[in-house]
Amino acid sequence: MNQQDIIDFINQSDSPKIKYAFTDIDGVLRGKIIHRQKFLDGLTDGFGFCDVVWGWDSADTPYDNGKTTGWHSGYPDAPVRLDLATFRQIPWEDNIPFFVADFSPGPTGQPNQYALAACPRSLLRRIASQCQAMGFHAEYAQEFEWFNFRETPRSLQDKNFQQLEPLTPGMFGYSILRPSLESTFYHDLFDLLAQFDVSLEGLHTETGPGVYEAAIMHDEVVRAADKAALFKTAVKEIAYRHGIVATFMAKWNADLPGCSGHIHQSLWNPEQTKNLFYDPAAPNHMSEIMRQFIAGQLYCLPHITPMFAPTINSYKRLVEGAWAPTTVTWSIDNRTTALRILNHKEAYTRVEHRVSGADTNPYLAIAASLASGLYGIRHKLSLDIPASVGNGYADTSNGTLPRNLAEATQVMANSSVAVELFGSAFVDHFTRTRDWEWRQYIRQVSDWELKRYFEII
Template identity: 85%
Template sequence: MDQQASIDFITQSDFQKIKYAFTDIDGVLRGKVIHRQKFLDGLTDGYGFCDVVWGWDSADTPYDNGQLTGWHSGYPDAPVRLDLTTLRQIPWENNIPFFLADFSRPDGNDLAACPRSLLKRIAAQCRELGFHAEYAQEFEWFNFRETPQSLQQKGFQRLEPLTPGMFGYSILRPSLESKFYHDLFDWLIQFDIPLEGLHTETGPGVYEAAIMHDEVVRAADKAALFKTAVKEIAYRHDLVATFMAKWNADLPGCSGHIHQSLWDLNKTRNLFFDSARPNNMSELMRQFIAGQLHCLPHITPMFAPTINSYKRLVEGAWAPTTLTWSMDNRTTALRVLNHKAAYTRVEHRVSGADTNPYLAIAAALASGLYGIRHQLPLTVAASVGNGYADKQNGVLPTNLADATMAMAHSPIATELFGAEFVDHFTRTRDWEWRQYARQVSDWELKRYFEII
């Protein structure tokens, strides 16, 4: 919907309140409900929003190393702008109008920490190079017969899954919870997040959904909203959904794979497909893959942003550990799918379900464009068979501390995203690591308490 149509919809409707939200650095939706008059008054000058949302973590604890904002600045308001083209209505909340927002500014001096603003800038660079970026993200997540209160009372232990056992691609299991299953599919369509597919994955109570592909910013919008929408729909069925990368050491992790392709600006030709070249791979596609492999060790925290992310990235767990690519092989970091021009794409398999979609997709696109700009040759051979064993090009970082350190000191990361963003983002990841390092885990107690 264009901007004027959105304004007309609000002014001509009976809705007295409007909801808006944006993602913070962790991908958590933050926002509020405002009166229709407040909405109309802010159309020109924007709205003020406390910039503490860029100065605290996902648990609302202020960073002790922040530069962008903090006690030193007094946490003032920052101007947030609603993107009027993102109007949708929330079907499970009486169709209240909803807008996505970001901290971009008309003069181009965007807030460095804003993930959506960062992706918009990368998408603009893509268009300037003459490409239309088409993207989609898919997610796996676990569902439990719990509430936020019961999770706390149980200490996040002995949780009851939606359904028992390992039963991937089951037709039987969703029939047990057909109302939830169909509400997910139907309400997400009504919320302008159409799904290409929805099914069970292997694991108790785990689902996987693939979102329909779209222009890269709109694709990230849908992915960011998808995670919160699923949680809200689950609440209405007395369930809790989690997008943790690895909630249980004995069960598979949850991915957030990114599907990506570049087209001409008219979106009439997939520029990754070339039937005259080996494996139907155009030179542009090879440069794109080369760029992603080259940049990946420098920007891993954007695909694996939490302590828990690296518990998923282990051998034999359906997630990659090596800097590899392949033709339709699920053991590598990048998987090429190109049996037909219309569906030719590169699947980025490092990204987990715990990512901020704006940052993960921005990282994927920016690193691919890096390969094109620098005309990097794809010198790494495609992996055949077990990609975990193919370490010819190196391996991924194994923890957030190492990954963050590499990104913080990387000129490549700075070239891709700018020094201000890299500084802020890596400070937040350093904070995350330090919060983890000072904790005493159950594993430590069980291993050392009596014996040592």
């Protein structure tokens, strides 16, 4: 639908409401419902949105170290832009029209501080443009694992997030039986997401009580990130309708597997007729472009780990034997390394980035994966690191991932590689937010500390 088609549709709609949203730096959707007339006026005059969304954390607590905005600036309005190409309707909300927004400048506008420093979708759009200028079409998809609980937001608070009731008991990955207990919810996920233009390639249980995994259909890189970002909130909203709370924490329980957000990625020619990662004459069918892409991702990974592991909790997942990588490694179809190469057929040849968890902001994780791969192509890096064989956890020859958010953030804050990938304004803003996140954590006294030290020390 072009702009006039959308205007005609909105004018003819029975509802005067339009909803739009964008992700903040943590991947949380922020937005509002506006009146039809406000929407139509904004197509010409633009929209304003309080820039506090770039000056506070996921709990709405203002940063004490922010530069992009803060008490010093008075939290003015920022220019938000609705991307009309993202038009869709929300089937579980009476088909209300919905648009993805960002803070990128319009067609003739100059980049603003929010687009350059803070807006995740704006960052990805810049990197996607670089990719296109290099002659590539980037095709991406993200998959997610998450836990479901028979709880409500109120019951979570009342229980202090303890003794929660999982949707189903026991460890039963790839079960045909378990989803039949909640077949209405299970099929609502698949069907309503498709109606919301977030079609799933597959949906199944994973190992763990009440765990599902979904793979989103691949698409052009920005559209793929839109779908991934919308997927997480859509799943939560659909779950609410069934008396269920869904969590995308990377590791909600120390005794259970973590939740991944693996990124599948490939580069094609502009006509999308040839997968540039595939070369039938090359060893393992891996083209030179693919090898450079992998080399770039491995080289950049230690410099930009917070883009894939942005929370305190992220690093509880990145431990040995937890189906998540700990080393800077790659392999052919091996689930113990950071990068897993799938190459048995041209149409499906791709790189799976396995560091990313379910708690990532899809725009940032996908931007980081694409930018680092392009870095390898741009610098013509050689893939001198041999493929890991067997247990990737044991292969520390190329280094290991940072152990916590503080370590990862410090590396990124001082990295010229990160600045080359994302620009100094973004690196400064993002690492300030991660430093804030770490400082909130170290102030807290945990249940573990109380149980271990309260009486005996």
